[in-house]
Amino acid sequence: MSVPSPTMSAMPVIETEGLTKLYGRHRGIEGVTIAVEAGEVFGFLGPNGAGKTTTIRTLLDLIHPSAGRALLFGLDSQRESVAIRSRLGNLPGDFGYGREATGREALRLLARLRGIDGLGRAEALAQRFRADLDRPLGQLSRGNRQKVGLILATFHEPELLILDEPTGGLDPLMQEEFLALVAEERERGCAVFISSHDLDEVQRVCDRVGIVRNGRLIAVERMADLLGKARRKVTIRLGDSEPPLELGELAGVSEIERDGDLVSFKVAGELDPVVKALAAHRVLDLEAVHPTLEEVFLGYYREEEDE
Amino acid sequence: MSSQVAALIATHLSDRRRSLLAWGLPIGLMSAFIVAIFPSVEDSISKAIEGYPEGLKEAFGIGQLSNVEQYLQAEMLSLIVPLAAGYLAVRAVASGLSGAAESGRLDVLLSAPVSRPRLCAAGFLATAVELAAVLALGWLLTMLGSALASAGLGASPAAAGFANVWPLAMLFAGLGIVACGFSLRTSVVTGAVAGVLVAMYVIDLVGKLDSGLSGIRYASVFRYYGNAIEDGIDPLAFAGVTAAAIGLAALGAWLFERRDISA
Helix, strand or coil: CCCCCCCCCCCCCEEEEEEEEEECCEEEEEEECCEECCCCEEEEECCCCCCHHHHHHHHCCCCCCCEEEEEECCEECCCCHHHHHCCEEEECCCCCCCCCCEHHHHHHHHHHHCCCCCCCCHHHHHHHHCCCCCCEHHHCCHHHHHHHHHHHHHCCCCCEEEEECCCCCCCHHHHHHHHHHHHHHHHHCCEEEEEECCHHHHHHHCCEEEEEECCEEEEEEEHHHHHHHCCEEEEEEECCCCCCHHHHHCCCEEEEEEECCEEEEEECCCCHHHHHHHCCCCEEEEEEECCCHHHHHHHHHHHHHHC | CCHHHHHHHHHHHHHCCHHHHHHHHHHHHHHHHHHHHHHHHHHHHHHHHHCCCHHHHHHCCCCCCCCHHHHHHHHHHCCHHHHHHHHHHHHHHHHCCHHHHHHCHHHHHCCCCCCHHHHHHHHHHHHHHHHHHHHHHHHHHHHHHHHHHCCCCCHHHHHHHHHCHHHHHHHHHHHHHHHHCCCCCHHHHHHHHHHHHHHHHHHHHHHHHCHHHHHHHHHCHHHHCCCHHHHCCCHHHHHHHHHHHHHHHHHHHHHHHHCCCCC
């Protein structure tokens, strides 16, 4: 299936406005507003119960929103859900299909429901992921079932992939293969919406991330901006005994610690003022470490808890 | 019929292929046994029946028991087969909806461009086929039992007796879809509809036993069940109950369309 080029398609593939789902007095999600473009890999991050799966199930019209709306391909997620689902692939969280059916039987049914002759690229994907399509799913390990789920979600070359915890149970080799597949799908122009706990995986493959907490979207950032805005940890080894008191007066510098000739601190923003301040000292070594997404993610959560 | 519905029906029937033997075989063998022993118990049964109260005989559809058709009706088609078929119908229809939700299959199916009403329609139609196959096997084995014991059971009356169970059981398939509109737990769906099935049977029985309460029989589908093996199928009752089953299935599909399918 050909996918419109990202430059030709101005309309977001996913667009939500104030998407809200309430379960009686409990909040599932509240006011979630996001837009995902064609050819973009969007990571949706948050701990268990934050609202990731609720958001995905609302996009798929499995659950109906209490307020707000979601448009996929410009179509209303409730009124036009059948037309939407003809253009997407979905891997549900904790994929299951029953114990007795084989992956091939599931593929045949889905191909018929999608009006596809044959199984598309399913065989090639099965070889790539070393998936057994002929054993009953109930006899497969969680990881091997997950491979079948990935094939079911992608075999028809959809324009949008929605993946809820896609690498659960996959071994590291298959996780690499999965990340490569996501990159290829992006190249093809497919939009990918990934909910994941695996921050390393998200950091490696996502263009943008949304961070959700207690049902609310608390940040949406480009991955590079998110990591760039975060505080870097700088460690210097001084060749003189003078304490670098100037550092404490610089904006954006915090958490200064000294241990012998080693001084470590965190810097938000440019390093230039730090480098200039250190010019008055003899610097034997300097290391500036970018934070991982995990540190950024935890930072967001700490900030929210502090508020 | 759309190719999507046809594909879903084929999958449903393939998944439930064992039910033909699991349900058709016991129903058929038991009916065959009942028919086969009739020639040897005919005299003693007739004498025993003469002593039964009239109300009891009417309540359980026991007439003279002077022929094998009446005996099959009294022993199997008035109670055991309708209750078993009704329970099978709700189990079958629930397997495609609440059962699929519990196994995770519903999430996969509803990721494809298939509407929920079509999913319900496929489950209902597949149940209709499964039920017809089970009843046909029951009839076939019963006829085999009759032939082996030279009981003289008429093929057409027996076919009418078994076929008459179909709309009644399908009504409970329709109720099963309605129940799936409220719950996606198979134990809740089958428990609730099985409760209605038994309650309807009891209501009809009470209405038959007490003429003062005969009005309550209109609340039970068994009121329209009749005795097809002796009287033939009542076309109006057959069509009416079938239409009610389809109406309930449509209501269930409407409810199912509006409900959330939670993880």
